[in-house]
Amino acid sequence: MLIEFTLNRKRVAVEAPPDITLLTLLRDYFNLTGTKEGCSVGECGACAVIMDGRLVNSCLVLAPQAAGSEVITIEGIRGPDGGPNDMQENFITYGAVQCGICIPGMIMAGEALLMHNPNPTRAEIRTALAGNLCRCTGYQQIVDAIEATARSREGNR
């Protein structure tokens, strides 16, 4: 079936079977492999993307469910110059990245949080990350990076 939606701020239309997930659609039909497959049952958050302003696990969204929606993946998170945005830069600065497989999902969770709560506490950041598993970092430097991003965005407001 034809699935039309907005992907990383561009209108797209793709012919795809109705029984695949949004995760498969992104990875196999758009070659957007920044969205990772970790468990396929909504437990790890490696496949998290933002759909209509909300964080979702793309492994638990049917591809046609995205029709008419606005979807943002890690490939759509960029600074004005096309390089890393401030949150991605902070992930590097604060040492939030180790193996990196969870990081796209973590950044999506961080961006989704700041859309709704621009000035979160550390506890609120942790709650926002609670569906994204990381096995390397113990989360602390990820929380640091998101907190620093929130502070600097608030300061620039």
Next chain:
Amino acid sequence: MPRFDYVRAGSVAEALRLLAEPGLTSRPLAGGTDVLVYIRHERAPFDRLVDISRVPELKIIERRGNEVVVGGAVTYTEAAESPLLRQVAACLVEACLTVGGPAIRNMGTLGGNVVNAAACADSLPPLTCLDTMVHLRSLAGERTMALSEFIMGPNRTAIRAGELLTHFSFPVPPDGARQVFIKLGRRNAQAISRLSIAAIGRLDGQGRADYVRLSPGAAMPTPRRLTEVEAMLLGQVPTDELLIAAGVRSAEVMIAVTGRRWSTEYKEVAIQALAERVLRRVLVL
């Protein structure tokens, strides 16, 4: 060859028509958080999913007189962010906030949680405490029944083919009633309830309980209020002794329903503690 087809409904009427279309098995798709996990492991028991997640009539949260109406496709996040529900159904809001993680709460729906009817479903204890009615519609008409009748067992409900859970309704709890929900899991997020419990309670001017509702989750095959325990407290001053006895009674009621199972040794002790604790939090100032 796709395993099934997908179609999106724009209204309840359209959804019902699609669900009733002969020649193929259609099932409603709300948030998908249960359906997609299921079809990863099992053959899809349907030919077509009817996406009801964007049907406006199923997204309502509103007060109608002394009743609150909540649409079946309301997500956990929408419920938790609703000013009305925060005001009148705090235990439901707390329960919604314990479901999975943010991404699950953004997709999963109350209707889906109830129709899936897992014994550990987090919305069941608060909805039960709130004396929730379930409203079903099909091309044949409407049916309304109590939540406790609707759920017939673990993953079994009274819903019929072609029927849609359109909304829930429950009376606004009395003024001044306090509500609490506690979930006990093996970790603090993305966890299945080991045990959960919701309570609503109020004291009268003399410090006696004049309104008590208590319902545990993941404790019994079907949700129900612990009316035996509520009766012990109604009209009584909630002393330490009484609250401890209420906890003990809660465990007794649970075991009378379930018999002794592998987990009873644990749940017997834990439900005592949780029941006493939620009753204390709603009844003791």
Next chain:
Amino acid sequence: MPEYQYIGKPARRVDALEKVLGTAKYIADRKLPGMLHARCLRSEVPHARIVKLDVTPALAVPGVRGVITSEDFFEHGLYGFPVKDKYMLAYQKVRYVGEAIAAVAADTPEAALAGVQAIICELEPLPGVFDMEHALDADAPQVGPDRPDGEHPNFLDKLIVRKGDPLAVWEQSPIKLEERYTVGPQEHAYIEPEGVLAVPTPEGGVVVYAPNQSPFINHGNLALVLNLPHNLVRVIQPPVGGSFGGKDDIIYESSAQVARLALITGKPVRMVFSREESLIVSYKRDAMRMHIWLAADPDGTLRACKFDGLLDSGAYASESSFTAWRASIHAMGAYRYDACHVDITAVYTNNGYCGAFRGFGNTEVCMAIEQAIDEMAYKVGMDPIDFRLKNCLRLGDETVHGQRLTESVGLAECLMAVRRLSDWDRKRAEYTRRDVACNVSTTNDIRRGIGVAALYHGTSLGAEGQDYANATIAIEQDNSIDITSGLTDYGTGSRTVFTLIAAEELGVRPERIHMQRPDTDTAIESGPTVASRSTMLGGNAMRIAAMNLRQTLDYAAADLLGCELHQLIRHGEAYVGPAEEPVPWERVVAHAREMGLALSAHGKWTAPRINWDHHAGRGTPYMAYHFAAQVAEVEVDMGTGNVQVIGFWAAHDLGKMIFPQGAYGQLYGGIAQGLGYALMEQITFVNGYIQETNFESYLIPTAVDVPEIVGTFIEAPFSHGPYGAKNIAEPAMVPTAPAILNAIYHATGRRVRDLPANLERVLLGHDLAKGGSPRACKLGLHIA
């Protein structure tokens, strides 16, 4: 302390940018035109004879391009180190649920699955061994390979440490303890499931992209089982989505399977595991049962330790002999004793199989000994930190193995640091006041407790094997610098460590340096990337390589500036001579080229000789030790057994910190893994069938389970380490579980001596058996 330009200063991880942008290409992200998809037929029973295996029907399935069995490998694909007991595909028998029997390559994943389902495979079930305690019974079914030496075939190895006669001391001792402790298996739970991509080459060889820890071991195995000369096999490590010890054997096996399929079909072949496949098939941390006797004097002086351990290696040996050895060396903890015996016995069963996992034996024994030490502190009536300070290893002490510690012993400093940081004395006193009432629990009681654990952890391989590493460095035509190491980075940060070391020694900005991906064609073999050895071994090798290159450049600079070597100083990257006119680094490089000097160098570092006498159980097991202390503060719900870790403090003597964000990242991440081990991570084998097959049942800590951690590093430099550095990766997680368990005891007055300390164990004192079924495993094996 010398002042460094880059060492110990905040830095950017060299591979972080591609990871935050989502452009890093892990195995599952790599595709080639015409690439085939591979999938294995796997055993659904824990122990069976393969009676019939006919793959021809699979070849008839549309889209299937190749099918292989053990017949397609040299010597049926027998491999393994140190014990050669496993096949790349099962030969004659299967020994665990999930063991690969055949592999199919097809145009699509669906066709591969259809091919797998078409294979005719008849298995004749055999009785299995599911309880390690009965593995060595005379009538136990045979799981392990035949033993010509007369040992029981289910006996894998026994490792000992010997000093004096501890039981004799124990018998006479006024204060004694005898307790038993158990740990279950732990899953690595890297968020990237296993995968391998193999590409056939025009000359008849194969290039394998494999997220393994040690590409050179993979390379050696592949050449062996594919029966190819070494030059026709190349292994490249792409970005690895976590490993923690877990991506060795299982990746070698998948590599051999897809490599053979690529050679047979002439097409690229990729295999990617589902999470279920990963959990069922991959090896785990070993389960252990431990029995400890401790003796002390009334003044709190530890006298004797006897430690018996039984280790369940599962169906294959993998690294268990080495795990058991490291367990034996560390079993008594970082303390002085007059007498100590350790006996660790490893056995075969049909419970999956076990291999390397962060801490590698020490994680298991530390959970037991650090609780036992805590129990002794209570028996002698001493504060647990005071008791440890009284007995812990200090500079100049001799370990029970007979090793004199002559440098880099920071344990006492670590203990004092966590005492101060955690506000130990105040909290200890405040939470202890309720101890009298501990026996009567009221259901609404939330109690707090605070507990400590100490650690020592031998650096690198020790007496496991030859300990060396190689590095290369070269200045390219564009004046960028390429470096290689035979040691790999699977998230650990070693590529950044090597970059910083090269920058420091050369006096150039790290941005100039490009650390190549691990590749068996371009890097030099350096032993396995295990045992937290990269910083020390690989770091020293890189330092030597960079020093060699620096010397060449210094000659060129002196020649260019017309001065003596000792007159050169550096201003940023520039060279400055007596004329005080800075000459850009590029000009020095150009001059070196004109002089005909080689602008590349190699460095090799070999660890100092050590020795271990396996028969005597004595010697010098490791060249140096990492020391640490951790403190956990918990809240225990006395009504439900729920435990929350509300505070955590860690002090680690890592010798010298090189890459701060990396070191802290290892620390926090290790503690989170230890927290999961302590409280929630549980693998249940029911008659050989694993019950936890995805992340909804195998629970690891989320961001709201891990508290804010306060970490600090004590730098007691080790003279043989680069800039004094030792290690951090494994030691970070080892003491976490016992610190939490000791805090639970402090809160509740009840010991949990079996892991994990789940709701049931904390509330009831024992676990509840849910039972289980083979169904859980089958589901995972048949997903589309």
